[in-house]
Amino acid sequence: MSIFQFTSSPSLPALVDAIEKASSAPGVRSLMILAADGNDYDGEALDAVLSRVELPLIGGIFPQIVADSNAHEQGAVVVGLPQALDTRVINGLSDGDADFEERIDEACADLEGSATMILLVDGLARRIAALVDAVYAVFGATTNFLGGGAGSLSFQQKPCLLTNAGRVMDAAIIGMLDGASALAVGHGWQTIDPDHRITLVSGNVIREIDDRNAFAVYREIVDQHSAMAIDADNFFEIAQAFPFGINKLGGEMVVRDPIAVTEDGALVCVGELSEGDFVNILTADANQLVWAAGETAARAVQLTKNTQPEVALLFDCISRALFMKTHFHAEVDAIEAVVGADVPVCGALVLGEIANSGTGYLEFYNKTTVVSLL
Amino acid sequence: MSPTQAVGEHLQDEIRIRILYELSMAIGNSLDRRKLLSESLKVILRKLDGLTAGVFGYGDPDPLFLTPRRGLDEAVRSCLSHVLSTGRSLVDTPAELYDSHSLDDGRRHCYVFHLPDSGWLVLTRHMPLDDQTLRALAPICEKLATSLRSCAANQELIEKERNLAQTLTALCEAQSARDQFLANMSHEIRTPLNGIMGFLDLFEQTRLTAEQRDYLGTIRHSSSSLLGIINDILDFSKNDAGMLQLEQAPLTLHDTLSAVVRLFARQAEAQGTRLYLTIDPRLPRRVLGDALRLKQIVSNLISNAVKFTENGTVEVRLDLLDQQSDRCALEISVRDTGIGMTQEMIDRIGQPFAQADSSTTRRYGGSGLGLAICKQLVSMMGGELEIDSQPGRGTTMGFRWQTRIAEETVAVDSSHGSPTAPKPLPSGIRHVLVVEDNPVNQKLMKAVLSKMGLEQTLAANGAEAVAAFENQDYRAPFDVILMDISMPVMDGLEATRRIRMLELESSGRARTPVIALTANALNGDRERFLAEGMDEMLTKPLDLRALNDTISRIVPNQANDPTEE
Numbered sequence: 001m002s003i004f005q006f007t008s009s010p011s012l013p014a015l016v017d018a019i020e021k022a023s024s025a026p027g028v029r030s031l032m033i034l035a036a037d038g039n040d041y042d043g044e045a046l047d048a049v050l051s052r053v054e055l056p057l058i059g060g061i062f063p064q065i066v067a068d069s070n071a072h073e074q075g076a077v078v079v080g081l082p083q084a085l086d087t088r089v090i091n092g093l094s095d096g097d098a099d100f101e102e103r104i105d106e107a108c109a110d111l112e113g114s115a116t117m118i119l120l121v122d123g124l125a126r127r128i129a130a131l132v133d134a135v136y137a138v139f140g141a142t143t144n145f146l147g148g149g150a151g152s153l154s155f156q157q158k159p160c161l162l163t164n165a166g167r168v169m170d171a172a173i174i175g176m177l178d179g180a181s182a183l184a185v186g187h188g189w190q191t192i193d194p195d196h197r198i199t200l201v202s203g204n205v206i207r208e209i210d211d212r213n214a215f216a217v218y219r220e221i222v223d224q225h226s227a228m229a230i231d232a233d234n235f236f237e238i239a240q241a242f243p244f245g246i247n248k249l250g251g252e253m254v255v256r257d258p259i260a261v262t263e264d265g266a267l268v269c270v271g272e273l274s275e276g277d278f279v280n281i282l283t284a285d286a287n288q289l290v291w292a293a294g295e296t297a298a299r300a301v302q303l304t305k306n307t308q309p310e311v312a313l314l315f316d317c318i319s320r321a322l323f324m325k326t327h328f329h330a331e332v333d334a335i336e337a338v339v340g341a342d343v344p345v346c347g348a349l350v351l352g353e354i355a356n357s358g359t360g361y362l363e364f365y366n367k368t369t370v371v372s373l374l
Numbered sequence: 375m376s377p378t379q380a381v382g383e384h385l386q387d388e389i390r391i392r393i394l395y396e397l398s399m400a401i402g403n404s405l406d407r408r409k410l411l412s413e414s415l416k417v418i419l420r421k422l423d424g425l426t427a428g429v430f431g432y433g434d435p436d437p438l439f440l441t442p443r444r445g446l447d448e449a450v451r452s453c454l455s456h457v458l459s460t461g462r463s464l465v466d467t468p469a470e471l472y473d474s475h476s477l478d479d480g481r482r483h484c485y486v487f488h489l490p491d492s493g494w495l496v497l498t499r500h501m502p503l504d505d506q507t508l509r510a511l512a513p514i515c516e517k518l519a520t521s522l523r524s525c526a527a528n529q530e531l532i533e534k535e536r537n538l539a540q541t542l543t544a545l546c547e548a549q550s551a552r553d554q555f556l557a558n559m560s561h562e563i564r565t566p567l568n569g570i571m572g573f574l575d576l577f578e579q580t581r582l583t584a585e586q587r588d589y590l591g592t593i594r595h596s597s598s599s600l601l602g603i604i605n606d607i608l609d610f611s612k613n614d615a616g617m618l619q620l621e622q623a624p625l626t627l628h629d630t631l632s633a634v635v636r637l638f639a640r641q642a643e644a645q646g647t648r649l650y651l652t653i654d655p656r657l658p659r660r661v662l663g664d665a666l667r668l669k670q671i672v673s674n675l676i677s678n679a680v681k682f683t684e685n686g687t688v689e690v691r692l693d694l695l696d697q698q699s700d701r702c703a704l705e706i707s708v709r710d711t712g713i714g715m716t717q718e719m720i721d722r723i724g725q726p727f728a729q730a731d732s733s734t735t736r737r738y739g740g741s742g743l744g745l746a747i748c749k750q751l752v753s754m755m756g757g758e759l760e761i762d763s764q765p766g767r768g769t770t771m772g773f774r775w776q777t778r779i780a781e782e783t784v785a786v787d788s789s790h791g792s793p794t795a796p797k798p799l800p801s802g803i804r805h806v807l808v809v810e811d812n813p814v815n816q817k818l819m820k821a822v823l824s825k826m827g828l829e830q831t832l833a834a835n836g837a838e839a840v841a842a843f844e845n846q847d848y849r850a851p852f853d854v855i856l857m858d859i860s861m862p863v864m865d866g867l868e869a870t871r872r873i874r875m876l877e878l879e880s881s882g883r884a885r886t887p888v889i890a891l892t893a894n895a896l897n898g899d900r901e902r903f904l905a906e907g908m909d910e911m912l913t914k915p916l917d918l919r920a921l922n923d924t925i926s927r928i929v930p931n932q933a934n935d936p937t938e939e
Contacts, residue, residue: 138443141426141444141498248393248421250501274400278395360422360425360500361419
């Protein structure tokens with residue numbers, strides 16, 4: 001029996017079947033469940049299913065899942081992991097007053113550090129960046145972090161994280177995996193217009209760029225490169241191709257995805273920026289992104305030091321897949337080609353990716369591919 | 375170098391400059407050290423793609439701040455041991471890279487930067503930093519060090535402010551304790567003094583020899599002086615505690631001032647000093663004000679002038695400065711040709727417990743409170759006590775204030791008959807219940823009431839009074855109750871409430887007037903006592919005439935009470 005189970009069926013019995021098969025595979029000590037939002041499972045029935053799972057589990061309901069060389073709007077992936085898994089839930093992820101370091105300390109007092117942490121968050125919670133900073137402050141530099149934001153593309157917040165106790169929402173699940181992982185992060189976006197300074201920002205809403213109205217500046221640049229002039233109505237569609245990039249010394253830029261423009265011309269992004277940050281306007285075509293995904297997978301493979309991974313776990317951005325449309329399967333193909341036919345590639349298309357790039361500080365990314373080999 | 379390499383390096387330079395700019399913008403935005411370091415180190419890690427960042431003080435192996443908290447492993451500790459044991463000897467080293475180490479066979483790199491006068495910044499990374507970046511980080515370290523020094527200075531200020539606040543609280547508590555002590559002591563001293571004064575009144579009415587009358591005069595004078603001082607202390611502490619308020623009742627300025635001046639006429643004459651009063655003829659006859667406090671102020675000013683003037687003159691003036699419809703501006707001044715004061719002495723006037731010169735206490739006596747109280751009272755009237763003096767030439771003290779002109783009404787005094795002839799008590803009053811815990815006052819009340827021809831029953835506290843009221847003999851009921859307020863077991867207010875309840879329960883019983891007696895009346899007390907069911911309030915020391923008048927006024931009113939059958 002394989003540790004990797006995929007069902008394209010949206011039915012709960014299909015999920016139960018996948019869970020049972022993955023659980024009974026030899027050497028499996030814990031489970032990861034990645035389900036598509038399009039399944040529209042009955043919540044209470046799903047809770048009952050999860051509470052019956054005897055192995056420790058971590059999972060989520062995501063906009064789409066990745067399996068079988070492509071993205072799926074329905075179905076589920078269940079991965080039986082040969083490593084022990086210890087999970088903790090951090091609640092109140094939108095709580096404006098929460099000191100997440102304190103909450104993590106309380107919840108994880110008896111949790112040993114390990115080489116790999118799977119960090120899944122409710123992607124529609126309001127304080128993901130604060131949680132990510134707190135997780136790094138507590139668990140630090142010797143852990144590989146990977147994960148992302150669960151939730152629905154309807155942008156309606158609902159229970160989307162899966163635990164042995166059932167579904168939870170507005171929370172984060174910290175899953176300590178007792179085993180090494182090889183991790184790489186990449187995106188392939190290229191600068192087309194550099195050096196714009198964020199001069200007024202509140203959290204994830206950019207109000208001014210270069211001391212001017214943010215949308216006015218953004219529109220001037222995008223209109224030079226886009227076939228269609230950008231306005232409030234077509235903003236989401238056009239802006240998908242023109243994200244912001246924040247520089248990091250010696251590392252890949254951190255991508256920030258503008259998803260909406262407000263009436264007063266502020267740009268709403270997925271993830272926070274800081275006043276004083278220099279941002280570049282980026283773009284890419286599908287080929288560049290596909291190439292970058294393959295290159296990212298190659299870096300991960302290099303880190304395995306010739307040990308054979310059981311599975312390639314992919315957290316890829318949903319907006320990247322929406323941008324690539326039918327080309328997205330090529331991205332999965334590129335990764336599969338690099339990791340090899342023996343290693344199943346599965347994962348989720350998420351609302352923001354979480355990883356520490358394999359080399360440094362933990363980040364919340366947009367439009368980025370996180371490949372980990374477990 | 376190939377063109378491609380050159381372009382690549384140029385790009386890296388540009389990125390480096392932007393990142394350093396971002397770092398410099400992000401550092402130093404808080405005066406709280408923990409917040410500063412938390413925010414700054416997070417940005418340093420993010421922008422420089424670091425693994426661990428920490429700040430250490432000189433000679434301290436424990437970091438001031440470290441992120442991530444588990445980032446200080448043995449390898450890092452070991453390469454920091456030299457720096458961290460160095461202490462402050464390197465305090466003047468510039469902000470720059472001080473030390474660097476390659477760890478884990480080159481898989482990690484540890485950099486130690488000096489933060490002048492603050493300590494060390496430690497940064498670990500997977501990838502090494504190039505020399506250019508390391509040099510470029512020096513200004514960032516300088517800014518972080520400056521920010522840390524600002525935090526320390528701010529912390530020092532906060533601690534100083536906290537200490538000052540604590541000192542202020544302690545001072546206020548001490549002040550409050552002192553005021554309470556003064557008020558308590560004044561009360562405690564006044565109680566026996568009231569006994570002395572009361573018995574002196576009675577004693578004076580007995581048959582005395584000329585010598586005895588002379589001695590008695592001296593005792594009376596001394597007692598009055600002592601009572602004056604005690605009253606001053608009480609006034610001062612009341613005012614300090616914000617419990618003193620001025621009345622706004624019609625008063626006749628001419629009469630008020632004349633009475634005060636007359637008080638000092640004999641003393642001035644004995645010192646060969648001419649004391650006279652000059653009143654502006656344009657003055658309105660009656661104004662609104664607090665006659666008692668006005669007398670107190672003027673009395674203090676004249677007392678001082680007379681005290682420090684021998685064979686000279688003391689002129690008391692009351693001038694009208696301005697008059698508009700129902701308001702007028704007035705000035706009172708007391709000018710003497712006495713010993714005068716230096717500016718230093720003047721500056722000390724008005725400070726409680728301080729006299730212009732300590733030698734004056736020895737020579738002229740006085741508590742030093744009188745003028746302090748005057749200053750407070752004048753200030754409450756909206757004026758300012760002004761002093762003009764020259765040593766050897768004399769002193770002028772005075773103040774200006776504004777007040778409203780009182781409407782002329784029919785004189786009310788006439789209804790009370792001649793001030794010197796107490797109204798005779800109504801014939802129906804025979805029996806008084808005296809509620810008083812102090813044995814001296816009990817004795818005094820007994821003597822006073824006997825002299826008025828009244829029978830009395832004594833209760834030593836409120837509970838005894840209620841019992842006596844309940845068990846009174848209806849053939850000789852209490853016609854009036856003199857009720858002390860502050861007593862052990864049960865106070866006068868509670869006793870009055872219970873007596874009123876008993877009267878309500880026994881519908882056929884007439885209401886018995888209750889007169890409150892208190893040695894320490896505050897503004898609003900009378901209204902409070904009346905609201906509790908009492909009928910009038912008298913202050914101790916008990917004035918025979920006031921007692922007589924009050925009983926005469928209250929009891930007939932009660933007799934006409936329609937509730938009385």
